Amino acid sequence: MTPSPEHGRRPQSRPSVDEEAGSRAVLTHLSVVMQTDLAHPWSLAKLAEIAHLSPSRLRQLFVEIFGMPPIEWLTLQRVRAMARTISATDATIRQAAAEVGWRNQAHAAKQFRKLTGRSPTEYRAAYRDRGVRACPWCGHVC
Numbered sequence: 176m177t178p179s180p181e182h183g184r185r186p187q188s189r190p191s192v193d194e195e196a197g198s199r200a201v202l203t204h205l206s207v208v209m210q211t212d213l214a215h216p217w218s219l220a221k222l223a224e225i226a227h228l229s230p231s232r233l234r235q236l237f238v239e240i241f242g243m244p245p246i247e248w249l250t251l252q253r254v255r256a257m258a259r260t261i262s263a264t265d266a267t268i269r270q271a272a273a274e275v276g277w278r279n280q281a282h283a284a285k286q287f288r289k290l291t292g293r294s295p296t297e298y299r300a301a302y303r304d305r306g307v308r309a310c311p312w313c314g315h316v317c
Contacts, residue, residue: 198236201226206241206248213253214276219246253277254290261299268295 205226209217222245223230237245253275260271272283272295287295 199240201228202236202240205245209245209249210252213249213256214274216276217246217249219244250286251290254287257283257287257295258291258298261295262302268299271295 205222208225209215209222219230219234223233226233228236234244237243237248241248243251256275257271260266260274261268264271266274268284269280272278272280275283277283277286284294287293287298291298293301
């Protein structure tokens with residue numbers, strides 16, 4: 176008799192309701208910490224340390240709960256904050272990028288375009304010149 180490929184493997188256990196709730200609470204806290212200081216140079220290692228998890232486990236949980244890895248989620252939050260700033264203030268694109276933690280304006284513009292489909296300058300012009308009162312992408316009322 177040939178052993179099945181499953182032979183010798185421990186069955187995978189599903190997380191308990193308490194474990195899942197605990198994971199959600201940890202990630203909710205972590206997301207608030209990141210949102211509170213978008214300009215901080217966050218790294219996966221630092222985030223994992225704060226959450227008391229390994230970087231790989233943090234990444235796995237973040238994908239399960241938020242649908243994307245932590246640094247990708249952080250990038251999305253930075254772009255949203257930058258969109259609010261450039262649509263509602265006279266801050267320069269460089270200032271708006273720096274406020275959310277990007278010192279390199281070209282990198283900021285690349286990330287912004289990737290997520291919104293427009294450069295920061297095009298984005299600002301579209302919502303200012305047309306008199307749009309609310310940004311349809313981030314919901315910020317101008």
